[in-house]
Amino acid sequence: MNKWLIPAVTAVALLSGCSSVQRGSIPVVDSGTAVSNSERMSANGGFRQTTVKRPVQGQAQAIPQGDTGVVVMVPGGGAAVSTPISSSPIVPGPASGGITSGPYTPSPVESAPVNSGSYSMPSTPSGIPSASSGGGLSADEQLDGPVLALLTTAQQQQAGGDLNGASSSLERAQRVAPREPQVLYRLAQVRMAQGDAPQAEQFARRALTMANGRPDLQANLWEVIAQAREKQGDSAGATLARQKAKVSL
């Protein structure tokens, strides 16, 4: 063995002179994202400072509900309470059975109320105009907890030009609070910024089905629909949507 080593070492020694790769490692590039996103956000101050107000403690409108961390207003929910299910008369008649009483869908949700980490519903709608330009939310659309955190992140990503990241964060928010129309509203705005007007309109429509009793938000959503229709060359539809926006307010 040792005999072999000698020529081998010699060869190696010879070769070391003409080795092409530098001794040491392959260059490693650490390409992180730009640091500027968050700074830019705080510089123009948008989301957090101008729009977010903590819900006033002790206001009657705060409805704690544990489902998904958000409160969804169910109109007509009160009516359901009055009708007990069952005990429908089964009287022989033309039908083989009577209608079982009780409206099923707007049933009162009796889940355990869990703390107040969820956000609270609109206090009195105030006259503060909605700052739709920056994606800001009007004063009657206050959010809290996880949804606020994720929307803020998305806002920062969008301001930094990372629309995919913003989209992704908003979808995360949508999973956390699937029935919060503001998330879909923001998603619609980002889709618009991404140039996907049809999806923007779809998200706004979906949001509208969840935005009962929230006129400011409805107006904003109709405005998104109007813009999306304009983008798609449907000016008549856009006008119609703008009218709806006015009616909502």
Place this chain on the structure above:
Amino acid sequence: MTRTRSPRTKKKPPSKGLNPWLSWAIKLSLVGLVVLAGFAVYLDAVVQEKFSGKRWTIPAKVYARPLELFVGQKLSKDDFLTELDALGYRREAVSNGPGAAAVNGNTVDLNTRGFQFYEGLEKPQPVRVRFSGDYVAELSATNGSKLSVVRLEPLMIGGIYPKNLEDRILIKLDQVPPYLLETLVAVEDRDYYSHWGVSPKSIARAIWVNTSGGKMTQGGSTLTQQLVKNFYLTSERSLTRKLTEAMMAMLLELHYDKKEILEAYLNEVFVGQDGQRAVHGFGLASQFFFGQPLSELKLHQVALLVGMVKGPSYYNPRRNPERALERRNLVLDVLEQQGVATAEQVEAAKKMPLGVTTRGKLADSSFPGFIDLVKRQLREDYRDEDLTEEGLRIFTSFDPILQMKAEASVNDTFKRLAGRKGSDDVEAAMVVTNPETGEVQAMIGSRQASYAGFNRALDAVRPIGSLIKPAVYLTALEKPSQYTLTSWLSDDPLSVKGANGQVWKPQNYDRRSHGTVFLYQGLAHSYNLSTSRLGLEVGVPNVLKTLGRLGVTREFPAFPSMLLGAGGMTPIEVATMYQTLANGGFNTPMRGIRSVLTAEGEPLKRYPFQIEQRFDPASIYLIQNAMQRVMREGTGSSVYNVLPKTLTLAGKTGTSNDSRDSWFAGFSQDVLAVVWLGRDDNGKTPFTGATGALQVWTSFMRKADPLPLDMPQPDNVVQAWVDSRTGQGSDANCPGAVQMPYIRGSEPPPGAACASETPASGESVMDWVKGWMN
């Protein structure tokens, strides 16, 4: 994967004779030297080429959804701990360091590990979670400050492997746990930091130890040689190969520093076999044997892994635990001798069990059904090589907790129904989705859920029976001027002559006619006669159009028998269809994948959430109401023997002819599940939709504990009081008055007051039918 074979070394010419031939000998050895030098140049190219480029091909890794934590989240402590166990969190008295958790009553303290997601980096952090009931009541940092949302790292649920492939999780030197490098060097190559590729001393020692028959704790090869052997050469055993190995080892040492070679070694070393998958590198070995990231391993685990290098199969801790334990303790002794660890540390480590995970638990890649779905979706966008070589990270919507519950439901139900003759031959498939996001969360392709094979959830095309009925009724309810939930339907026998002269004569399941029924009752009780009549009235082609709008892309012939579900669909197609019903009339393409990152964590592709409104929410509201009545009073009512009445659910049973297929599809607010039971040979089963699939579904819903269905009432829907016998408008105070939803304008005129004088305050009939956003 191709390995460069070492070419045969040229034999040195034999030298004969003495002095006169000396010059010849010198010349010859010079020639030999030149040949050798040429060979060395060649080897050098080989060494550098492979080492400087992409060293390994890495199969794509598939991850489950990361568990999100936030206050108000519905999550039981037990489910949370299941997730932590699957992620390999150590239970400790006090949580210190990433991957540790401490449970104290309703509070769990843990240190998350952090992870690179599409949206950005989730930092590792200490978190306190307090549970109240089945909810997260508090989420805070250890200093008490509130946290709004925290994400755990996602569970790895599998990879995309070609046949016979090496798999590894690449690690960097700074990710190794304490002791690993010292142990490796102490056991495998004590002179590692001083030799230049080969170590004559250790070779000599190895020979001496071998010949003297002593205990062999150290091989003759250096770490560098072992790396060269695994990385460049075949496993052929010959002197020439040994020499080539030595040369290459020296060349490697010449070009690269010790740290880099060591890092490569850590990633290359073979540590075990997982079926057809070869487990390479300590990174994957740590996950494979301990279910933990390498960086978290403790001394006894490090000793076991390093000890296994000598004979991964012989010292396999799962198959040969005694041998593995003996070997580990031997390694620990060496550490004490070498001064790597103190006697106390070694003593404590020796007392530890092997600590390897058992196979078949959550952490193991045993979800073939879902992985299959992911692969199919990926193949639409990537070439096979991209998936098996580039180390992509695939983020999915898979929910391991729901998957385990789905599997348990199938198993439990079959166990419970084992008495039924023929139930042994019945196969099962299941799809679980989140109707609010359109994401697939769990999937079962076979009754043996861990069995990879025919994926019935995606590929079994079976007649859907009455599962089609919501499409028939929805078609009618979209015409509020003609049909409401309380329209009358005749349930009398009928027969239709087809174009080919054949007569279609449907029958009810109980072979009886039910006279005249309310429209919703036809659906709730799944009456075939009234449904057929309704379907013929609205037109079979229109029903099929509705089916298409619900998201079913399959084409069906417009035969009347389609109205009763003669057409075949796969469980995932049924899920797509019901998804649209559950999601307010918005169709969502089923998604299993959220995003893809490169091996370096750079965003590559997103699979965005997309929706499309296909129906007016009002008609969906009505069909949901009728589907709720299926559960309350119809064919699905057995669910409430098990589930609480407060849990509003909607769904539909389905049974094909002679009970060859047993279906149930239904949803709550946040969970949609489709269950199919049937035989692969299409034989008869002992189950109807209600006695078979619904039982699995019910069991699943009980475990999943979903939120009650709660669709906001669209503003063009009104609740009207009607007489439960006649369907005529009635005052709320009248006996037998019930409230029913109607699309505005289609409700019956309000009835007169019966007992009290309260005037009916209903909306005027003249109210315009509000068109939905157009």
